[in-house]
Amino acid sequence: MAATTHTVTNQPPPLVGYDVFANDPALTEGIARYVADGRQDEAREELGRLGRAAGSAHAQQWGEQANRHPPVLHTHDRYGHRVDEVEFHPAWHRLLGHAVTAGLTDAWSRPDGHVRRTAGFITWTQAEAGHGCPLSMTHAAVPTLRAEPELAAVWEPLLTSRIYEQELRPAAEKGGALAGMAMTEKQGGSDLRATTTRAEPLAAPGEYALTGHKWFCSAPMSDAFLVLARAPGGLTCFLLPRVLPDGSRNSFRLQRLKDKLGNRSNASAEVEFDGRTWARRVGEEGRGIATLIEMVAATRLDCVSAAAAVMRQAAAQALHHTAYREAFGSRLADLPLMRNVLADLALESEAATTLALRLAAAYDADTEQDRHLLRLAVPAAKYWVTKRCTPMVTEALECLGGNGYVEESGLPRLLREAPLNSIWEGSGNVQALDVLRALRREPPALHAFLTEIGTARGADHRLDRAIKGMLTELADLEGIEARARRLVERMALVLQGSLLVRYAPPEVADAFCASRLGGDAGAAFGTLPHTLDLAAIVARARPVLDR
Template sequence: MAATTHTVTNQPPPLVGYDVFANDPALTEGVTRYIAAERLDEVREELGTLGKAAGSAHAQHWAEQADRHPPVLRTHDRFGHRIDEVEFHPAWHRLLGHAVTAGLTGAWSRPDGHVRRTAGFIVWTQAEAGHGCPVSMTHAAVPALRAEPELAAEWEPLLTSPVYEQELRPVAEKGGALAGMAMTEKQGGSDVRANTTRAEPLAAPGEYVLTGHKWFCSAPMSDAFLVLAQAPGGLTCFLLPRVLPDGTRNAFRIQRLKDKLGNRSNASAEVEFDGRSWARRVGEEGRGVATIIEMVAATRLDCVSASAAVMRQAVTQAVHHSAHREAFGGRLIDKPLMRNVLADLALESEAATTLALRLAAAYDGGTEQDRHFLRLAVPAAKYWVTKRCTPMVAEALECLGGNGYVEESGLPRLLREAPLNSIWEGAGNVQALDVLRALRREPEALNAFLTEVGAARGADHRLDRAIKGMLTELADLEGIEARARRLVERMALVLQGSLLVRHAPSEVSDAFCASRLGGDAGAAFGTLPHTLDLAAVVERARPVIDC
């Protein structure tokens, strides 16, 4: 009886054995656009190898295992010695090791490093997002450490190394190292100037001992941490190693691991510095925020990139399911209403990916114009792209119906992950206020931003109107704080629209401008004007199982 009743029909094949990079036109076209011609073949091959790995059965199995077996805190060994170690499932180490080996912490030392690294980060994050935290922290620590050349010379080769070594040993004995961050405290959160952790100078120049409690410590299994503490000269940045040069453990007490909504494979902790926690100063005393700001900017770009990755994986799953599932006499992907939903999701994904790559290209450019552009574009993009991630993933899950609500589909893991990047490195209000701060203090930033969006002027009347409306908002900064979110949303949408008009196929840019800038769509996904070429937009997002 069971053999005759349990016949499986009308289910999509597993989305496994496909090239995550090659199946993403927005990503492949962006890489072609920004990578120098003499390196393009090399980078495509590198990303294609990573893309095949990300779409493999092995990576999907590792992701499931890492999520189902979250890290465990081991405060003491069997003999009662304090060890403060975080134990991870082997699948986590495979994912993180693959990321490090693929060069996802080494952008600073490679030509076109940020574009190739951002593209790789988007590809590999689609395998599993939780391990991206230590990858991002390690990558972003480099520009902060450069404020102290001696420290940078010691640590940068290790942080950018493609060697992954999980054991805690003196870094002089390791071929590669990871970095974490411990900035926020329970009384201050994003207001780091309210921090109370103290730093007392020692006799040796640049050496201190720290006393205090950190409410959030990212990647507590790392080899070193960037920490903010109050020195005699004010809030200052420090590098705190996990293992001291003589091989003994630094006083780094992990009080507990956070029980988080998502990002379950990754450890976040509360840590205690007990007055014996040895650290080295990074930058000048009292310049802690200025020193750490380069790290924050780099991790905010990773928030955009990681959200773009989560979006892309969600829409990939939704389109794949709809292409193989039949209902009411035909494939879901051919139903006008489902096609509208899928096209809307695909637009959101492509806009996020295109914007992330443009920001990465500006990092590689390194000119004053690029720097001023990033000052406004990064917080605006971080605000908007991360905000759009959660409703978009929820809609993609709905495309699978009940199948999407089941853990085995992977969509619940994506949905739990989706809100993270809108909170990490400053929630929405922090980003909006940062944009206002830049507008008031750095007029060159606005000029660079307007130059970028103005490159598409005259190409689409809806974009032109949106730019005019944004300029009207910018002309009146009186009482702007209460409407800052609306302004930043407009800035992000105009920037995405400008990029898509210049670089995306006409069916994509037309649909984006009609719905996001022309106001010809509703608040929910799936309300695009029916006269658009939605079938072409969906087909562009459809994955092909080919490896």
């Protein structure tokens, strides 16, 4: 009886065996827009290889295994010696090794490096998001270390290397290394000025002994960490290696691993520095936060890119499922109401990816204008894109119905991952207040932002009205802190609208301006005006299997 009743029909094939990069027009068009003509073929070939790997059965299996078998802390060996090591499933090392080999820890050593790395980061982390953390911090540590040229000469070649070596050894014996960071303390959270970890100078110049506790240490298996501590001259940045030059282990005590909502494949730890913890100063004493500014900006951009990757994978799963699944006599994707939902998901995903690539291009250009633009646009984008990720993934999950609520679909893992990037590197309030700080202290940043969005003025009346409304908000600074979230949301939306009006197909730009800037949509996804060309938006975004 079971054999005759258990006939499987009306199920989509697995979304596997496809090129994640080539199937995302926002990515492919961004490469065409921002990478120089003579380097585009090389970039497309490199990203295509990464995209096919990300869409392969192997990578998807690695992602599932790395999350099903989370890291395990070993504080001591069998004889009672402290070892303070984190054991990861082999799938984690395969994911991380592939990413390092693909150059996802380096945007600094080649032209168009940030655009190419951001596109690769969005592509590859769709297979598994957790290992994006060490990739991001390793990449972002480079500009901070450049504040201390002697340290940069040793560590930058290792951090930008395409060699993945998981064993802990002295830096001089390694072909590649990873960097983490340990900033947050339990009494301070986002308020880094509440740091109590102490740094006592040692006899050798630039060397210190640290004493204190860090509440969140990201990627504790890394070779070195950037940390904040109070030196005699004030809050200071330090580089703390796991293994000392003589081959002995630094005193880096792992107290426990955090039991997190999502991001299960990645380890986050509490760590203790016991007064024998050796570190090198990076930058001047008392200038710790200023020294770390560039690292924070780079990791915040990666929060935008990571959220864009989660959003794109959620949209891809919904688009794929509904293209094959039938209900009420039609494909789900052809039903008007479902088409509206899918178009809205695709719209949100494209806007996020387009914004991430524009910010990456500003890093590559590195003009004074672009640096000022990044000062406002990065925290605004980090605030808004990461905020939109969770409701969007929830809606995508619903497109699969009960199947989406089952772990095997992969959507629950995406949903647990979705809130992460709005918390890491400063939560929403921190980003909004950072935007206000830039507006008050750095007038050129606002000029650069207005210049950027002004290039699309006159192209869409809804965008023009939204810009005018934003300027009205900026003109009234009374009680601005209480209104900061609303202001930053408007800034992010007009920036996304400006980019889509300039670069996206007319149907995409029209739908975005109508729903996000013109107010012609409801609060939920799937409330786009029915007069829009929704079928074209869905067709543009739908992934196509290679077979």
